[in-house]
Amino acid sequence: MTPKQLIDELIYRSSLAMDSKNFTGFLDLCDPAFRYAITAYIPEIRKEMTWLEHDKDGMKVLFDNLPRHNSDHSSLSRHVTVYTVEQDEAKQQAKTVSALQVFKTSLDGGATELFAVGKVYDTISMNGGNPKLLDRNVRLDTRMLGIGYHIPL
Amino acid sequence: MSRNEIAWKEQPKFPSTHFVDTRIYTDNEIFREEQEKIFNKCWIIGCHESELPNAFDYRTFHHPGGAQLFMIRGEDMKVRAFYNICPHRGNTLLYDPVGNAKRITCIFHAWSFSPKGDCTDIPRGKEGYQERYGCKDASLREVKSEVGYGGFVWVNVDDDSCTLKEYIGDALGMMEENLSMPLEVFTYHKAIVNTNYKLWHDTNSEFYHDYMHYFNRITGMMQPGYFDRKYKGYPNGHASVGSMAIKYDAYAGSQERAVGWPGLAPGGWVLIDLFPGMTFNLRTSVLRMDTAIPLGPDKLIIEFRGLGLKSDTPEQRAERVRDHNTIWGPFGRNLHEDLLGVHGQGLAMRERSDSKWVLHGREENSTIHDEVGMRHFYAEWGKRMGRQASDPFGDNKLA
Ligand code: FES
Ligand SMILES: [Fe+2]
Numbered sequence: 001m002t003p004k005q006l007i008d009e010l011i012y013r014s015s016l017a018m019d020s021k022n023f024t025g026f027l028d029l030c031d032p033a034f035r036y037a038i039t040a041y042i043p044e045i046r047k048e049m050t051w052l053e054h055d056k057d058g059m060k061v062l063f064d065n066l067p068r069h070n071s072d073h074s075s076l077s078r079h080v081t082v083y084t085v086e087q088d089e090a091k092q093q094a095k096t097v098s099a100l101q102v103f104k105t106s107l108d109g110g111a112t113e114l115f116a117v118g119k120v121y122d123t124i125s126m127n128g129g130n131p132k133l134l135d136r137n138v139r140l141d142t143r144m145l146g147i148g149y150h151i152p153l
Numbered sequence: 154m155s156r157n158e159i160a161w162k163e164q165p166k167f168p169s170t171h172f173v174d175t176r177i178y179t180d181n182e183i184f185r186e187e188q189e190k191i192f193n194k195c196w197i198i199g200c201h202e203s204e205l206p207n208a209f210d211y212r213t214f215h216h217p218g219g220a221q222l223f224m225i226r227g228e229d230m231k232v233r234a235f236y237n238i239c240p241h242r243g244n245t246l247l248y249d250p251v252g253n254a255k256r257i258t259c260i261f262h263a264w265s266f267s268p269k270g271d272c273t274d275i276p277r278g279k280e281g282y283q284e285r286y287g288c289k290d291a292s293l294r295e296v297k298s299e300v301g302y303g304g305f306v307w308v309n310v311d312d313d314s315c316t317l318k319e320y321i322g323d324a325l326g327m328m329e330e331n332l333s334m335p336l337e338v339f340t341y342h343k344a345i346v347n348t349n350y351k352l353w354h355d356t357n358s359e360f361y362h363d364y365m366h367y368f369n370r371i372t373g374m375m376q377p378g379y380f381d382r383k384y385k386g387y388p389n390g391h392a393s394v395g396s397m398a399i400k401y402d403a404y405a406g407s408q409e410r411a412v413g414w415p416g417l418a419p420g421g422w423v424l425i426d427l428f429p430g431m432t433f434n435l436r437t438s439v440l441r442m443d444t445a446i447p448l449g450p451d452k453l454i455i456e457f458r459g460l461g462l463k464s465d466t467p468e469q470r471a472e473r474v475r476d477h478n479t480i481w482g483p484f485g486r487n488l489h490e491d492l493l494g495v496h497g498q499g500l501a502m503r504e505r506s507d508s509k510w511v512l513h514g515r516e517e518n519s520t521i522h523d524e525v526g527m528r529h530f531y532a533e534w535g536k537r538m539g540r541q542a543s544d545p546f547g548d549n550k551l552a
Contacts, residue, residue: 038484044212044250045204045341050474052484061405068367070490143342145483147492152484 007094007124008082010131015078018152023063030056031125031132038153040140052152059152071150077103078153080120092126093134100138102153116142116153162509169551170528171514173542175502178349183545184450190537191429193218194311196320198431198444200224201458202304203337205232209253209268213237215454216310217430217446223247224298224306225254227268234298234308235270240291270295303332303440303460324391327423330416331435335463339470342483344455346492348499350430350447353455356491357424357432357443358392358526361515365494368404368486376400382521390428390533392526396421412438412472426526428533437476451499457481
């Protein structure tokens with residue numbers, strides 16, 4: 001596979017892992033220095049906001065604590081399209097921009113609704129042909145998120 | 154033994170102040186009456202002064218009584234509030250939720266208004282109206298507004314209302330020191346939930362539901378001092394809950410607290426509920442402010458604001474953002490649980506779902522798991538509505 005294909009596949013696999021709540025599988029795709037954030041611009045107050053922010057350990061704690069919380073058990077389906085990939089040979093990194101649509105499907109009856117749209121900004125460490133997620137910023141356009149959600153997007 | 158139909162509807166074995174009839178959460182007639190007798194009479198938070206820092210800044214607000222409003226800062230730096238409706242053919246004047254307008258011009262036929270609410274121009278006015286109608290007849294409808302108690306912009310659509318000070322009384326006294334410096338809103342979001350606004354305010358008025366929050370159970374309930382926290386009721390239906398020390402490091406991944414809040418002991422927590430649907434919630438390094446805006450008996454918008462100090466350094470602000478979003482915000486651990494709770498109540502208590510009573514019967518000397526906060530709210534509700542929450546239609550034949 002070309003580096004571009006490897007990068008695309010990494011991003012798509014990360015979504016598949018999250019969709020199936022395979023959190024260990026998701027973390028396996030992340031570099032030890034991984035950082036994750038959900039951010040948005042809030043026009044009502046003209047300010048940037050970070051809704052969720054964790055390093056790899058923090059993500060693991062969040063995932064481990066999930067069963068202890070009361071949560072909406074609807075499933076999410078993440079639709080990601082990698083728009084651009086910029087590789088930095090010298091740094092052995094790539095930066096990507098992907099479009100994101102997240103759909104939520106209720107358990108009772110299986111009705112699906114759009115949960116959120118936005119872009120995903122990833123930094124990927126190329127890791128000698130075995131690329132890993134180094135940084136992910138899920139940047140949401142959607143800010144009306146209903147009752148919210150306990151699992152990252 | 155489970156209960157049959159008759160037993161299910163039997164009056165709970167409490168005084169009538171200690172339960173409510175669930176029709177108060179589902180009935181449309183009651184909701185309309187609440188808009189009239191409660192929301193259109195009470196002081197409501199429209200926004201915060203930091204959302205309008207400059208002259209001519211404005212912010213729109215959907216008033217829970219139904220009116221669409223905007224608040225705008227004049228050239229004199231005074232904030233005023235108006236109906237966001239053009240006196241000509243009823244168009245919305247300001248479409249964006251926030252902006253800056255030296256002059257407010259309706260997009261339809263270009264009538265213009267000043268930030269003081271005067272009509273300043275009617276295109277081809279003389280030609281069309283001759284001497285019959287002019288700018289002097291076309292001012293905006295101003296509603297009462299005051300800035301205070303932490304820099305919030307309060308509005309009251311009742312021209313004959315009491316002052317904000319009279320309305321609040323001593324209810325915010327416990328936070329006086331905490332609110333004494335300039336504050337700034339750093340986060341804002343809304344949630345729409347299919348539930349009744351009172352159920353949200355109830356959740357903000359009882360801590361017994363800490364059982365729902367894993368975070369609160371281990372950081373609060375299992376720590377010494379938790380059960381000493383006390384409710385205090387104030388006139389006009391307001392209530393407060395005093396502080397305690399929260400052991401935040403009991404939750405794995407919780408940051409060490411450094412920034413805190415002036416006048417709040419480390420690990421402290423003060424919560425004040427204002428009738429009919431606003432909550433000041435001061436915890437960790439953040440003041441959270443909820444405003445409940447009902448759209449119907451079973452539909453609610455909640456506006457959530459997180460505030461820090463205006464003087465924050467970027468590092469302090471970043472910590473407040475983290476503290477806020479760990480438990481609150483759309484991806485926080487606690488807020489989702491609270492919303493899940495009232496969402497579930499909204500599902501269970503619908504017209505025809507044969508729900509009947511909601512219990513507010515716990516008595517524990519006004520300490521944290523007592524349900525006196527809700528009882529205090531419904532005493533005021535009943536007074537203003539001229540209805541008893543336990544028998545809103547007078548047909549329950551209460552003993
Ligand atoms: S509706 Fe506003 S100018 Fe006509
Ligand atoms: Fe709660």
